[in-house]
Each structure stands twice: as structure tokens, then as C-alpha cells.
Amino acid sequence: MTLLRRFAAFWYDFVIGDDWTVAVVVVASLILTALAAHHGKNWFWLMPVAVIGTLGVSLRRLSRRR
Amino acid sequence: MRNEFLLLTAVALATAVEMVEALTIVLAVGVTRGWRATLLGVGAALVILGIIVLALGPAVAQIPLSALRVVVGGLLLIFGIQWLRKAILRSSGYKALHDEDQIFVREQRSARNTPKTGAFDGYSFTVAFKGVLLEGLEVVFIVLTFGASQHRIALSAFVALATAVVVALIGVVIHKPLSRVPENTLKFVVGLLLSTFGIFWSSEGAGVHWPGSDLAIPLLLLLLAAVSLLFVQALKHQRERDGLSEVVA
Numbered sequence: 001m002t003l004l005r006r007f008a009a010f011w012y013d014f015v016i017g018d019d020w021t022v023a024v025v026v027v028a029s030l031i032l033t034a035l036a037a038h039h040g041k042n043w044f045w046l047m048p049v050a051v052i053g054t055l056g057v058s059l060r061r062l063s064r065r066r
Numbered sequence: 067m068r069n070e071f072l073l074l075t076a077v078a079l080a081t082a083v084e085m086v087e088a089l090t091i092v093l094a095v096g097v098t099r100g101w102r103a104t105l106l107g108v109g110a111a112l113v114i115l116g117i118i119v120l121a122l123g124p125a126v127a128q129i130p131l132s133a134l135r136v137v138v139g140g141l142l143l144i145f146g147i148q149w150l151r152k153a154i155l156r157s158s159g160y161k162a163l164h165d166e167d168q169i170f171v172r173e174q175r176s177a178r179n180t181p182k183t184g185a186f187d188g189y190s191f192t193v194a195f196k197g198v199l200l201e202g203l204e205v206v207f208i209v210l211t212f213g214a215s216q217h218r219i220a221l222s223a224f225v226a227l228a229t230a231v232v233v234a235l236i237g238v239v240i241h242k243p244l245s246r247v248p249e250n251t252l253k254f255v256v257g258l259l260l261s262t263f264g265i266f267w268s269s270e271g272a273g274v275h276w277p278g279s280d281l282a283i284p285l286l287l288l289l290l291a292a293v294s295l296l297f298v299q300a301l302k303h304q305r306e307r308d309g310l311s312e313v314v315a
Contacts, residue, residue: 015144034273042275043274055294063155063158
């Protein structure tokens, strides 16, 4: 169990890192983009806006923490 | 063609950065404790990395392209934002720059202070193995995700391998850590490229039609680069305003 937990922790840290909110925003934005496309809307702007927004918020949070 | 060049550039730069870091660890252990177990550790890690690419590459290539691009693009984006965020924090002084000379000295001290037990030097093997495997995993991740999304896994793997060989040869020739390599600048560029392709592919996989098709990629890259440089400036101003002068470790 400990080995499994350490394995999971390694991959979590490897892909997601020290700010999980970035992953949540990316996944949520992708779902919204897919839903919009399903309803005939081409929301190509959503991912760039979401990425810039979450990057800015994450940088602010991490810089305040240091 | 132009996008393929950007893609292979990202693979080469990411490999160069990670291999410079691995080289520092391997050199420190090899120079201090001897090369036999160290090189065996390096070889074992390279074999495992090769097996991962050979095992996962064909499997990933079987996934339908739109599903692949959502999943791979999303993962690449989350991973790329991590690289970019760290590079911005380092550029603005909120995180210490990677100092290969300092790491080399630290690794050497640790190698010297660990006694040798038995005929085979398990310490050297383990440190070299872990160093190459952990740094190499990031390269494998980028090779598989980039390669799969463009159906170019073999070419991506070849570029990564060639870059790793070049870094290793330079290390053999100069026999000290490559501390003059502008690691943070390279990481900044890799972070921008990973995030750009991540946005492009994940959106496309989710059903988006990009205006201008592939021309959107350089535009996205420019947009992200401009915004990232603005973030660096804003954070530098914040540090000045807060009266912070020393770089955070």
C-alpha cells in the first residue's frame, strides 16, 4: 500500500505539481469547450484565456507564499 | 513542416535541459567514487526509459486522434504550465536558479561521505540510476505526447536520443558540469512550446476549429510569450514593492 501510495504521489507531483487548481481549470475549460462544440459553438478562445488566467492566479499565489 | 520543426525543437531543448541536470549528478558520483557502478546505473536507467518508449509508443499510437489530442493535449498543457510557471518564478527572482556547480559540489560531498560496502558500489549505481531515470522520465513524457499527437514517436525519440548523446559527449570532453548552459531560458522556451501545443491539440480534440488552422500555433506561441514576459515584469515590480532583494531558494 505504501509503495502504491508513493507511486501515485510521484505521478501526481510529476504531472500536476504544486498547484492542483491549474489542472482543475484546464480540465473544466476542456469540458466547457467540448460542450460548446457539441452545441455548434467554436469557442477557440476559451483555452488560451483559461491558461493565461490560471497561470496569473497561480503565479500570484505562489509568489505570495514565498 | 514549420510546426514539426517547433515540435522537434521542444523535444531537443527539453532533452538538453534534463540531460544537463542528469550529467551533473552522474559526473559528481563517477569522478568521486569511480565509473563502473555509475555507468551501470546510467545504462540500467536508459534501458528502462527505452522499454517505456517501446512499450507505450505503439499503444498510444492506437488511440483515435481526437481522443488522443484531448487527453495528451490536456496532460501536456498541465505539464507545460508547470515548466512555464517555474521559469517565470526563476526569472523574476521568486525561485533560485538551478546552479549546476553548486549541485555538483553537494553531490560530491554526499558521495564522499557515504562509505563503500562490498565489491559492488551500490550507492553510485543507485544515485546514477535515479538521476538519469527521473530526468529522463520528463523527456519520455514529452517524446510520447508530442510524438503521438503528430504520429512522429520514432522521430521524436531519435531527436531526444541524439540530443542526449551530444550532451553526454560534451560532458565526457569537458569533464565538469555544464553550468554555462542557460537552463532557465531553455526551460522558459520549452514551457512555452509545451503550453502552446497543449492548448492547440486539446482544443482541437475537444472540437474546436482554429481560425487559420495550423497558423494559430505561432500566434498562440507569441501570445503566451508576451504574456509570460509581462508576468515576469509584474513579479519583479512586486518584489521591489515588497522590498525583497534576495533570491528565494
